[in-house]
Amino acid sequence: MPRIALGLAYDGSAWQGWQTQPHGQTVQDSLEAALGAFSGTHRPVPTICAGRTDTGVHAASQVVHLDTDLSRRDESWVRGVNAFLPPSISVQWAQSMSDTFHARFSARSRTYVYVLWRGRVRPALWTGRAGWCFQALDVDAMRAAAQALIGEHDFSSFRSSQCQARHPVRTLHRLDIDERGPFVVFTLRANAFLHHMVRNLIGALLQVGQGREPVEWLGELLRARDRRLGAPTFAPDGLYLADIEYPAEFGLPRQDPGVTQLAPFIG
Numbered sequence: 110m111p112r113i114a115l116g117l118a119y120d121g122s123a124w125q126g127w128q129t130q131p132h133g134q135t136v137q138d139s140l141e142a143a144l145g146a147f148s149g150t151h152r153p154v155p156t157i158c159a160g161r162t163d164t165g166v167h168a169a170s171q172v173v174h175l176d177t178d179l180s181r182r183d184e185s186w187v188r189g190v191n192a193f194l195p196p197s198i199s200v201q202w203a204q205s206m207s208d209t210f211h212a213r214f215s216a217r218s219r220t221y222v223y224v225l226w227r228g229r230v231r232p233a234l235w236t237g238r239a240g241w242c243f244q245a246l247d248v249d250a251m252r253a254a255a256q257a258l259i260g261e262h263d264f265s266s267f268r269s270s271q272c273q274a275r276h277p278v279r280t281l282h283r284l285d286i287d288e289r290g291p292f293v294v295f296t297l298r299a300n301a302f303l304h305h306m307v308r309n310l311i312g313a314l315l316q317v318g319q320g321r322e323p324v325e326w327l328g329e330l331l332r333a334r335d336r337r338l339g340a341p342t343f344a345p346d347g348l349y350l351a352d353i354e355y356p357a358e359f360g361l362p363r364q365d366p367g368v369t370q371l372a373p374f375i376g
Contacts, residue, residue: 110176112206113186115156116362117171120197121345122237127161127171136162136198140173143193147186148179159212159353160219160302165237165345169222170201172353172361174212202362210359218282220352221307223295223343232291239292240311240347246318248288254317255284257328258310264303265334267313269342272304277334279303286314296351305342312340 119136129137137156144154159172181189186203194200209215226232226239227246235241261280268277283298295314297307313330316322330339355361 110178110208111180112174112176112208112210114172114174114204114206114210114212114359114361115186115190116201116203117168117173118199118201119168119171120238121162121165121167123197124164126164126166127158136168136171139195139198140190143190144175146193147189148177157212159216160350162348162350163305163308163345166348166350167238168350170352171350172212172216172355174206174210176208204361206359210355215355215359216301216353217356218298218300218354219302219350220283220296220298220354221302222349222351223297223307223311224347224349225293225295225311226291226347227293228291237346240344242293242315242319244319246293246315247320248286248293248318250320250324251314251318252286254314254324254327255286257331258284262331263334264306264331266330266336266339267306267309268303268336269305269309270336274301274303277303279306284310298352307348308343308345309336309339312343315343316340 121136124136125134127136129135141153141156145152148154154175154177156173156175162168183203183205187200190200224239225242226235227242229243231241232239258281261278263277264279265277279299279301281297281299283296285296287294295311297310313327317324317327
């Protein structure tokens with residue numbers, strides 16, 4: 110059966126995360142219903158995604174695949190499925206694939222971007238699209254603390270108690286912290302992420318940036334492997350799934366990962 114890969118973007122503010130739920134208010138539920146309408150079956154078409162996003166989390170570049178007997182041009186998949194999707198979800202591209210491609214297991218890395226607004230007053234125009242911190246931040250201290258996280262580690266101290274991953278070991282390839290006007294932009298790339306891992310890392314980094322903890326604390330927390338010692342999970346508002354990297358042999362479209370891909374959001 111032919112396999113189709115789709116690239117998606119969505120504003121997660123109104124959705125209860127990616128994964129299908131009985132109430133149907135998820136990105137996956139909406140996409141699978143749209144695929145059913147486009148295919149004429151009017152039954153949800155099952156999909157597999159590269160990475161499940163939580164309630165309120167956005168995606169600039171989610172990747173999914175589906176198996177179908179329906180034969181359409183790639184551009185027809187884009188325009189046809191989008192006709193049945195709400196404005197907050199959009200198929201960006203479609204491509205026919207061999208059955209050796211798997212949206213989740215073929216991925217080499219995932220990149221998340223967290224957009225944080227720093228200012229005395231909450232940003233009304235960025236509600237749901239950026240996190241907010243009204244305290245002054247020592248960005249250099251956060252950058253120094255972040256160095257302890259790079260590489261392969263047991264990230265149990267940054268793992269949700271509901272995490273279903275088989276093990277807590279992940280390889281964090283990149284953690285950049287950039288200042289862009291009133292924004293602080295965090296770019297994180299890893300082979301994979303644990304449930305709430307990015308938001309827990311942001312929360313811990315902000316503890317350092319606000320002077321509540323020393324630079325050395327982040328490394329100590331990592332080695333402790335104890336979530337109870339960590340910072341509160343930070344808000345989902347400014348979190349974007351920004352890029353999924355696949356082997357070049359699959360020939361999937363690539364956008365620039367990280368901050369540059371999200372430039373339209375952060376100016």
